[in-house]
Amino acid sequence: MKNFFVFKIYTQPFDPELLSGIVWEFEITGLLEDNDHISVFTSENSPANEEQFKVALMKLKNEKLIESFRIEKEILEDKNWNVIWEKSREVIRVSDKIVIKPTFKEYSAKHGEIVLTIDPKMSFGTGEHQTTRLILRLLEKIVKPGMKVLDVGSGTGILAIASLKLGASRAVAVDFDEICLENCKENCVLNGVVKSVHMLTGEIDDVSENDFDLILANIQKNVLLEIAEKIKSKLKSGGTVILSGLLEADKSAIEKKYHSLGFDTKCVDRIDEWIAIVLML
Numbered sequence: 001m002k003n004f005f006v007f008k009i010y011t012q013p014f015d016p017e018l019l020s021g022i023v024w025e026f027e028i029t030g031l032l033e034d035n036d037h038i039s040v041f042t043s044e045n046s047p048a049n050e051e052q053f054k055v056a057l058m059k060l061k062n063e064k065l066i067e068s069f070r071i072e073k074e075i076l077e078d079k080n081w082n083v084i085w086e087k088s089r090e091v092i093r094v095s096d097k098i099v100i101k102p103t104f105k106e107y108s109a110k111h112g113e114i115v116l117t118i119d120p121k122m123s124f125g126t127g128e129h130q131t132t133r134l135i136l137r138l139l140e141k142i143v144k145p146g147m148k149v150l151d152v153g154s155g156t157g158i159l160a161i162a163s164l165k166l167g168a169s170r171a172v173a174v175d176f177d178e179i180c181l182e183n184c185k186e187n188c189v190l191n192g193v194v195k196s197v198h199m200l201t202g203e204i205d206d207v208s209e210n211d212f213d214l215i216l217a218n219i220q221k222n223v224l225l226e227i228a229e230k231i232k233s234k235l236k237s238g239g240t241v242i243l244s245g246l247l248e249a250d251k252s253a254i255e256k257k258y259h260s261l262g263f264d265t266k267c268v269d270r271i272d273e274w275i276a277i278v279l280m281l
Contacts, residue, residue, distance in 0.1 A: 004029065007040045007053055008072040011060075017272055018065060020129075021247055022056050025220055029177075031129070041076070043177065094136045098162065103190065114165045117190045118158050119183070131218050131244040134269050134276035136162055138242055142214065142278070143167050150174070150234055152204050152217040152227070157184030157197070159216045164193045168214070174200040174207055204230045215241045221250040228257050235281050240266070244276035251275060 009019060016033045023031060023040050026048035030041040042048045050073055057069040091107050092100040100116045101107045109115045139159070143149075143166040151160040154173035163171055171193075173184050181201050188194040200206050204227050212234050217224060224243055231241060241263065246254060248270070254277060255265055263279040270276075 003044050004076045005042050005044065005046075006074045006076045007042070007050060008037050008074070009040060009053065009057070010037045010070040010072075011057070011066045012068045013066065015066070018060070021273060022060070023053065024129075024245065025056075025222075026052055027220075043179070092133075094133050095140060097140055098136055100158070114162070116158060116162055116165065118156050118161075118187050119190070130271040130274035131246070131276065132158060134271055134274065135159055135216060135218055135242050135244050138267075138269060138276055138278060139163055139166055139216075142240060142242070144213075145169070147213040148172075148209075148211065150204075150207060150209075150212040150215045152215065152231070153219045153223075154184050154199075155180050155218075157187045157199075159218065160184070160197055161188060161191045161193055163214070163216070164196050165191065168196075170196055170198075172198045172200065172207055172209065172212075174202055174204060176201065176203055203227075204234065207234060210234050211236050213239050215239070217241070218244045220245050221247075221254065224254060225257050228261055232261050232263075232281065237281060239281050241279045241281070242276060243279065244274070246275050246277065248273050248275055251277065 014036055016038055019038050020031060027046050028040050028042050028048050032039040050071055053071060060066045091105050094100060097112065098114050099107065100118055102119050103117055107115060139162050143163050145167040147168040149160060149163040149168045149171040151171060151173045154160055154175045157173050160171035160173045175181055178201050181199050184199055188197050210233055213236055215231055215235055243254060258279050263281055266278040266280050268275055268277050
């Protein structure tokens with residue numbers, strides 16, 4: 001059975017938004033906010049570790065953004081993950097049109113609403129994080145009937161599923177974590193779209209098609225910079241890219257890179273300090 005690590009990070013003063021912005025820069029699997037700490041989840045094969053978190057927190061301390069910090073590390077068996085999520089999950093209203101619910105919560109859809117049923121397990125993309133909500137809101141405006149969509153770093157599959165529910169005809173979901181792909185398939189089944197999604201374990205290089213109308217990537221800044229050329233190579237001329245997993249401070253570097261490849265910025269949306277950038281080729 002695969003194990004995961006949970007790092008409980010306490011700081012004085014406690015600023016969950018500041019801490020979330022820092023830890024999402026690493027290859028973490030999930031994050032929960034509590035009253036006085038955040039719990040950061042990583043898989044046993046993740047390069048993210050306690051020492052990296054300590055370095056980042058010490059930087060915050062040196063910059064006088066926090067006075068002190070403490071990290072508690074635990075080993076979490078895979079089977080316990082859903083129990084933790086079930087205690088924390090609620091129905092999430094993303095917009096007037098999109099609602100997200102887990103299977104263990106009841107919700108009656110109103111007229112015109114799209115309800116996404118998502119059980120996360122150890123995957124990122126539950127709708128709770130600002131970056132996921134940003135892309136979902138943008139998908140409402142951008143997805144057109146018949147579109148072919150690529151979701152890079154698909155996690156739970158929520159973005160691919162939402163695209164199909166909004167009218168896309170086909171989606172490819174790719175993630176390097178086999179647990180995420182298993183979870184993506186389960187969620188596709190729950191939402192009745194499994195026949196329209198091709199799921200791949202791997203990275204963008206493993207996607208053979210190069211005729212996507214829309215590419216979605218909710219990943220860390222450094223990865224988005226590294227795969228910029230690969231994203232372009234998978235996109236149709238005139239296609240659209242939505243990038244998130246980004247802080248306001250990341251905007252300049254991302255736009256500089258993608259503009260150099262021929263992309264134009266169409267819009268930038270924000271929730272708190274998080275942003276999503278829409279680019280067109």
